[in-house]
Amino acid sequence: MTWRVMRGLVAIPTTIAASASTVERSMAETTVTIEVEGQAVSAGSSCSIVEAIWTAGFTLVTNVGCLGQGVCGSCRVMVNRAGSSAIEMALACETLVEAGMRVAFVAHLTPRSDRDLDPRRVQSSWELASELTAAFPESVDCRHCGGCDTACPRGIAVQRGVELAVEGQLGAAGDQFDECVMCGLCTEVCPESIDPNHLGLWARRVTTSSFVRPANLLRRLHQLERRELTVER
Numbered sequence: 001m002t003w004r005v006m007r008g009l010v011a012i013p014t015t016i017a018a019s020a021s022t023v024e025r026s027m028a029e030t031t032v033t034i035e036v037e038g039q040a041v042s043a044g045s046s047c048s049i050v051e052a053i054w055t056a057g058f059t060l061v062t063n064v065g066c067l068g069q070g071v072c073g074s075c076r077v078m079v080n081r082a083g084s085s086a087i088e089m090a091l092a093c094e095t096l097v098e099a100g101m102r103v104a105f106v107a108h109l110t111p112r113s114d115r116d117l118d119p120r121r122v123q124s125s126w127e128l129a130s131e132l133t134a135a136f137p138e139s140v141d142c143r144h145c146g147g148c149d150t151a152c153p154r155g156i157a158v159q160r161g162v163e164l165a166v167e168g169q170l171g172a173a174g175d176q177f178d179e180c181v182m183c184g185l186c187t188e189v190c191p192e193s194i195d196p197n198h199l200g201l202w203a204r205r206v207t208t209s210s211f212v213r214p215a216n217l218l219r220r221l222h223q224l225e226r227r228e229l230t231v232e233r
């Protein structure tokens with residue numbers, strides 16, 4: 001049988017839906033109703049949004065990958081909580097349902113692939129700063145608008161990661177993106193097309209694959225070369 005989707009949701013037989021719920025629920029939990037893509041979905045209060053969709057008799061054939069592990073970044077959703085006008089970005093498999101919550105999936109983001117991000121291009125750690133500028137020329141134009149920080153469902157300080165990379169602190173920049181699940185939302189909202197998540201991944205790759213000298217030492221040497229540092233004798 002083929003399941004086709006309208007905005008990611010499709011009805012399935014109740015027996016299949018029931019077996020899809022893998023988490024045992026406490027007797028004390030309450031039933032709450034949320035709205036997903038305009039459809040009412042009721043589930044136990046300890047369910048994630050993804051689990052609520054399953055247990056209500058729907059399944060998802062798009063917008064899920066790791067199915068609840070919180071690592072693939074596929075289940076991007078916009079969430080509006082009851083009594084609030086704010087929209088927050090979240091991962092549906094990690095976010096618990098709340099009464100009155102309204103949910104819409106962010107579907108089909110196009111991955112960008114027009115950059116040469118092969119870390120083997122970097123022949124020497126001395127070239128890292130110029131390689132960053134070559135691979136991500138837009139990074140120096142960051143507007144510090146904070147859009148990427150707001151969009152990130154992982155709460156990563158994306159803007160700071162970009163800033164650190166531009167400063168030449170690639171190790172620290174890469175560390176900033178440790179929890180990134182490559183959901184692509186920061187890239188989607190960036191008005192300068194910086195592709196922050198790809199920048200973060202690139203920083204992590206090159207610093208682990210080609211660093212001979214520590215990042216901080218390199219940065220200081222570059223500053224010395226540009227006569228930005230005085231040396232005490």
Ligand code: SF4
Pocket residue numbers: 073151152153154155156158177179180181182183184185186187196197
């Ligand atoms: S840094 Fe970007 S790609 Fe990574 S989790 Fe945050 S929004 Fe998603």
Ligand code: SF4
Pocket residue numbers: 141142143144145146147148149158159162189190191192193194196
């Ligand atoms: S969204 Fe883009 S321009 Fe705005 S702070 Fe983030 S990286 Fe900079």
Ligand code: FES
Pocket residue numbers: 063064065066067068069070071072073074075091092093094181
């Ligand atoms: S399904 Fe993979 S992060 Fe949610």
